[in-house]
Amino acid sequence: MKDEPVRQRILAEATRLFAQRGFEATSVQEIVVSAGVTKGAMYHYFDSKDDLLHEIYARVLRMQMERLTRIADGPGTLKQRLHRAAADVVETTAANLDDSKIFFRSIHLLAPETQKSVRADRRRYHERFRDLVVEGQRAGIFSDRVPADLVVDYFFGSVHHLGTWFHADGPLTGAQVGRHFADLLLTSLGAGNVNE
Amino acid sequence: MKDEPVRQRILAEATRLFAQRGFEATSVQEIVVSAGVTKGAMYHYFDSKDDLLHEIYARVLRMQMERLTRIADGPGTLKQRLHRAAADVVETTAANLDDSKIFFRSIHLLAPETQKSVRADRRRYHERFRDLVVEGQRAGIFSDRVPADLVVDYFFGSVHHLGTWFHADGPLTGAQVGRHFADLLLTSLGAGNVNE
């Protein structure tokens, strides 16, 4: 922890505090004390408090997009890939709950311009995921009774809400919840068994 | 608007501003100016800024709980009642999007004690809803492959996230989204047709 690069340490502590107390309720002073540095150091690495939040967002979005792409373009049937992608995003979200909490609580506090760019990244992710569903609907593997966009909004609503109830020391692991959620998604698309 | 009781006007404006700019980013000064009253008036009706937020929560929770109870204890088969309850909560959430936005963004900013009481109310709602699912699983009408609690978390995650993408002037009405979401819920419970 102590030999971690200063920039990373500031980001890590900021993430922890933002998730615990909220963005606005956390002062820059608290962050730098917690990270064992001074304000000067923080403003050396980041332009503003907003910039700090933006970096936290960008990091998690990059990670999720990379994983989704790898799974979607990887091997396996469509059902398998969708199931895998769904379970994976649940598991990684559970493993980085702080990021998830911060994201949906605080995005509205960013400057409008920054907000727009973050939302655009988010939409690209959503669309890549949706394309899997659309592909299955076109192929007749998935039911198209409910529009693909709505199904994806339905699913991601659940994922994004993990932060309000999931606990690492609860009865279920992130991987278990991931499998269940992926099952629910597939079932609601009328594609009961993943291996059919 | 002008002859609306002062207390209601303050609540309405606070709701609007909190949803638009966030709780922390909205000053008491802005609220009172927007409502056409003074700070004295606001602190005459409410104990604190927190109290204002708490009132907003309490109001929407009361309304939702009342509607759920009426539907759950009302006529119809289990499938019909669950479908009705699910569609209803989506529709009322869409109709009061501001409340929903504020709720999940700002609850962590309340005093711990207040937070606990709000969460307790919320849990009671969740449990009443879950009981419908459990009842169906026991009766063999719904699949019990996924635990009822998880199914309900899955569903309400989607509902609570309406605030991030739903717009009243979008392509779908609240009622339409409600029907789709209720369909998805029933389908994921393996209960395809509502009227079977």
Add this chain to the structure above:
DNA sequence: GGGCATCAACCGACTAGTCGGTATGCTAAG
């Protein structure tokens, strides 16, 4: 009906403190 008391509703200047951000200085490396 006139005088008096009471009370909720409301006003707005004020306080005490906090916040994000900056200006300047120092040190060590190259």
Add this chain to the structure above:
DNA sequence: CTTAGCATACCGACTAGTCGGTTGATGCCC
């Protein structure tokens, strides 16, 4: 001598909440 990497002291803006005071309606006594 220059630059990166910080530290420290400080500023101006803004905030939630307070408090002494005003206003107008109502009730009651004589």
